[in-house]
Amino acid sequence: ILNVEQSPQSLHVQEGDSTNFTCSFPSSNFYALHWYRWETAKSPEALFVMTLNGDEKKKGRISATLNTKEGYSYLYIKGSQPEDSATYLCAFDAAGNKLTFGGGTRVLVKP
Amino acid sequence: ETGVTQTPRHLVMGMTNKKSLKCEQHLGHNAMYWYKQSAKKPLELMFVYNFKEQTENNSVPSRFSPECPNSSHLFLHLHTLQPEDSALYLCASSPVQAGLAGESGELFFGEGSRLTVL
Numbered sequence: 001i002l003n004v005e006q007s008p009q010s011l012h013v014q015e016g017d018s019t020n021f022t023c024s025f026p027s028s029n030f031y032a033l034h035w036y037r038w039e040t041a042k043s044p045e046a047l048f049v050m051t052l053n054g055d056e057k058k059k060g061r062i063s064a065t066l067n068t069k070e071g072y073s074y075l076y077i078k079g080s081q082p083e084d085s086a087t088y089l090c091a092f093d094a095a096g097n098k099l100t101f102g103g104g105t106r107v108l109v110k111p
Numbered sequence: 112e113t114g115v116t117q118t119p120r121h122l123v124m125g126m127t128n129k130k131s132l133k134c135e136q137h138l139g140h141n142a143m144y145w146y147k148q149s150a151k152k153p154l155e156l157m158f159v160y161n162f163k164e165q166t167e168n169n170s171v172p173s174r175f176s177p178e179c180p181n182s183s184h185l186f187l188h189l190h191t192l193q194p195e196d197s198a199l200y201l202c203a204s205s206p207v208q209a210g211l212a213g214e215s216g217e218l219f220f221g222e223g224s225r226l227t228v229l
Contacts, residue, residue, distance in 0.1 A: 004153070032215030043115070044201075046217035089154070097142065097209040097216060098167060101154040 002026055004092045006102035013080045013109050020076040021105040023090030027071035031093040035064055035075055038104070039086045047075075047088075080109045114138040117202050117221035125229050126192060132224045134185040134202030142209045143185045144218065145177060146201040154201065159209045160185065166210055192228045199223045 005024045013019045025033060032051045038044040048057040053068040061078045077084055087106045091099035115136045124130050136143065145157040159167035160179040174196075176188040185202055201223045207216030 034215070034217065036218075036220075041222070043220040043222045044218075045220075049215055049217050051215065091154075093215045095210065096214055097205055097207050097218075098156060098159060099218065100156070101146075103151075103153045 002092060002094060002100040004090065004100050004102040006088075006090055006105050008105060009103065010106040010108070013077070013084075013107060015080060015082060015109055015111050017080055018076065018078045019080060019107070020074050021088065021107075023073045023075070023102055025071050025073070025090070025092040025100075025102075026094070027069060029094040030068045031096060033066055033068075033073050034091040034093065034099060035073070036089040036091065037086045038089055044089060075105075077107070080107075082109050082111055085109045115202060115204055115219050115221040117200075117224050119224060120222065121225045121227075123227045123229065124189065124192065126194070128192075129188070129190040131189065132187040132200055132202075132226075134187075134221055136183055136202075136204040136219070138204055138206070138219060140204035140206050140219070141182050142205040142207060143179060143182070144203040144205070144209075145185065145187055146203060146220075147198050148201065148223075149195075149198040158187075161208045161210065189226070192226075194228050197226055197228045199225050 035047040036044040050066040055066045087104040089104045091101045143160045146154045158177045178186040202221045203218040
């Protein structure tokens with residue numbers, strides 16, 4: 001059983017503030033680490049697929065880093081906006097596109 | 112607009128009923144997945160299909176029966192379910208074939224079918 005942990009489970013952020021949260025995963029048999037954003041009543045949408053140790057990816061105000069040797073990834077939101085409110089899921093790929101998901105970090109941005 | 116459509120969005124069924132969930136994708140993908148999300152639990156992989164062939168059954172009870180007649184359609188047939196099977200069932204597709212060494216592609220999800228078993 002693969003252990004993928006996300007912390008914190010939830011966080012409240014004031015509009016305009018920046019925040020970050022963590023995904024930890026096994027450091028062996030690494031194929032890729034995925035990040036998804038899941039807004040309420042919608043479908044999860046991919047943010048990043050990261051494959052290389054030290055990789056950094058950015059999409060608008062959201063960015064992610066990857067450390068495969070120690071088994072963690074950070075997701076950063078810069079200047080949070082209410083539309084960033086969502087659950088952010090990470091998923092570990094150890095077997096070629098068969099993902100094990102973490103429990104998610106639920107982000108609520110307060111105006 | 113999602114390229115993956117799931118129907119029905121909500122389903123209530125008794126333990127003796129037989130029902131089916133349907134998933135359709137028009138993205139030209141050849142890999143399709145069923146995931147389950149129970150309350151306060153992570154998404155859990157159930158089944159994987161590559162080119163209509165099942166490549167993964169993640170120890171799912173036989174009361175769940177998947178069917179993939181072609182690369183665009185995926186069904187989950189349900190019979191004699193238990194109340195603990197109540198969950199959100201998500202379908203996904205990917206341009207990357209599952210199980211292919213060295214490949215990892217993003218999943219495209221539907222909005223899910225919310226199942227309640229009475």
